[in-house]
Amino acid sequence: MNEKKIKVDYMARVEGEAALDITVSNGEIVDLKLNVFEPARFFESFLIGRKFDEVPEIAARICGICPVSHILTSIQAIEDALEIVPSGETMRLRKLLALSQWIQSHTLHTYMLALPDYFGYQSVLDMIPEHRELVEQALRLKRLGNDLTVAIGGREVHPVTPVVGGFTHVPPRDVIKDLIKRFKEARKDAQNMVEIAAQIELPDFTRDFEYVALTSPPQEYPIISGFIASNKGLKFKKNEYRKNIHEVHVSHSNALHSFVKGRSSFMVGPLARVNLNYDLLAGEARRAAERNGLKFPSMNPFYSIPARAVEVVHSIETCIDLLEDLKLKAEQIPAVPKDGTGFGIGEAPRGLLYHSYKINKKGEIVEADIVSPTAHNAFNIENDLKEFVPKFISLPKEEIQLKCEMLVRAYDPCFSCSAHFLKINIRER
């Protein structure tokens, strides 16, 4: 028997710790496991008993790369439970924060985590001598995203101003003016990003998978609100999440496997968003895609890379509009504790993020349920790999390894986030 084992013991250039084990026998995969060995983290357990106003601060620490998403989604869930309706200004500030993080995270992923594979380097650090300009462009864009997070949130990682009910602080007018100017200047860098993403040679691989993202209404490209929908007919509200999405604990992984009830795995993230909401992208973003020959919807998971670049163009345009509309008032609606359950949904850079909390009348958390984008994606990544690997099974091991890593990386996974979930019993109805 001709048996071959492909192992990636510690996947590089992704957030967190994961390994991949594939066993192939006579050209067929007999076993394939994406093992999230990031230690179990128990966030949903230790949030129990904490006061509702502490939750965003603690939930932020689930992820150092997308803390804004965890903060905003947990705030939304708590406000839902306490029946607080945030002001228009608060919503503008929240959208800006979310988009600032898309820019930061997408730039980090595209240039520092993904591109080295396509340019033939081990890391972005190795690219500096020959591609200094490109690296500087990446750092500029990333800094811009970060500076917007700092201006509104107070700090890049784990911002401090967003709270249940609103914001504790808003930046002075001159900071916003300066940012508008810099965002306008950054249009050129963002256009370059789309060009680069369109030029790199992505593996030719398509699969018939389900993709899930927020969608309208409201009639805008989804950021922090909307219906949850898919290309296979899903469309439901955030409080119906658990009726539609189920999870199972597989023993080889500290991340649970998510699937659509009665169906299979699904993809979330930039490609799912662009595929479902292409017409709602800013005109500049659609034109950039068209100019560079990018066609959506795409069923190639590697197309997540150009989708990120297109979203950066979109984010910059949307941020300029939002920044120009700011009234710069720090509004905070007082929160009164009461019994209730609330739901929060948002589009983190890596895709759909779900938080739900049950609160008692003293304002303490009784139950917490958090599902991160990488938890949504983990099962789909395995299913992709099962179809992807047989296509080049005759290649040398190192090349197979690299190709598998590239596919996993295309999802921009965040394994720290995914290593902690609520127990779910699957019931057939």
Add this chain to the structure above:
Amino acid sequence: MKKPTVGIFKFTSDAGCQLQILNLEKELLELLKLIDIAYFPMASRNYGKGPFDIGFVEGAVTSTEEIIKIKEIREQCRILVALGSCACYGGIASIKNHKPQRELEERVYTDLTAVHSTKAYGIDQYVKVDAYVKGCPIDKNEFVEVVKSTLMEIKPNLRPHSVCVECKLREYPCIFLTEGKVCMGPVTSAGCGALCPSKHRACEGCRGPASDPNTSSLARTMMEYGLTPEEVRLKFIKYAGETQAFKEGAGVR
């Protein structure tokens, strides 16, 4: 002269402190002229072998595998730096130490045989640590300070005093006294520039204890401001509940 080699290692954490290193957009390229980052899986497929001149460790130690790993890393590194509050004190992960392990596991996982988690501690529970860069997340400039002073073989200038000192130096109004926002600033280690109070939020103690803090006095003051003993306890067991000073604060009744 050969550039000193640096390894950046991740334990149980959210990668926020590693990201703070990548967030040094302006200084990163300059820094790379002075050091050789030989091991940094979050950024590179080069899994450089030790020994390393400086090892930065992010995250808490929360499993037997990690206990073995941290001891190996200690042997590989001439200077070992705890990066961020998880590595310094156990951080947010250490909240779980105050609940029964089985209760924690059952709430999250179905197959408990596959889960093996130990109490969350800072790395100095198991190995000698040469420097502590505090905070959740770390302050980027403090990271640069540690690298710079290590290169010059001098002691880094990390602040021993409390957040209150930084707050007063910057002339921010005290939100504890003027607005009654219960604040951990009086006992928390400085270095953040009193960020939270400057944005109208109380300090939550993310940088752990300042030197010689009077935590039991602060705990009693918090109760005078209306907090229950349980609420006070929860404040002290958030980021650094395993430190002696914060344990004392948490124990006041």
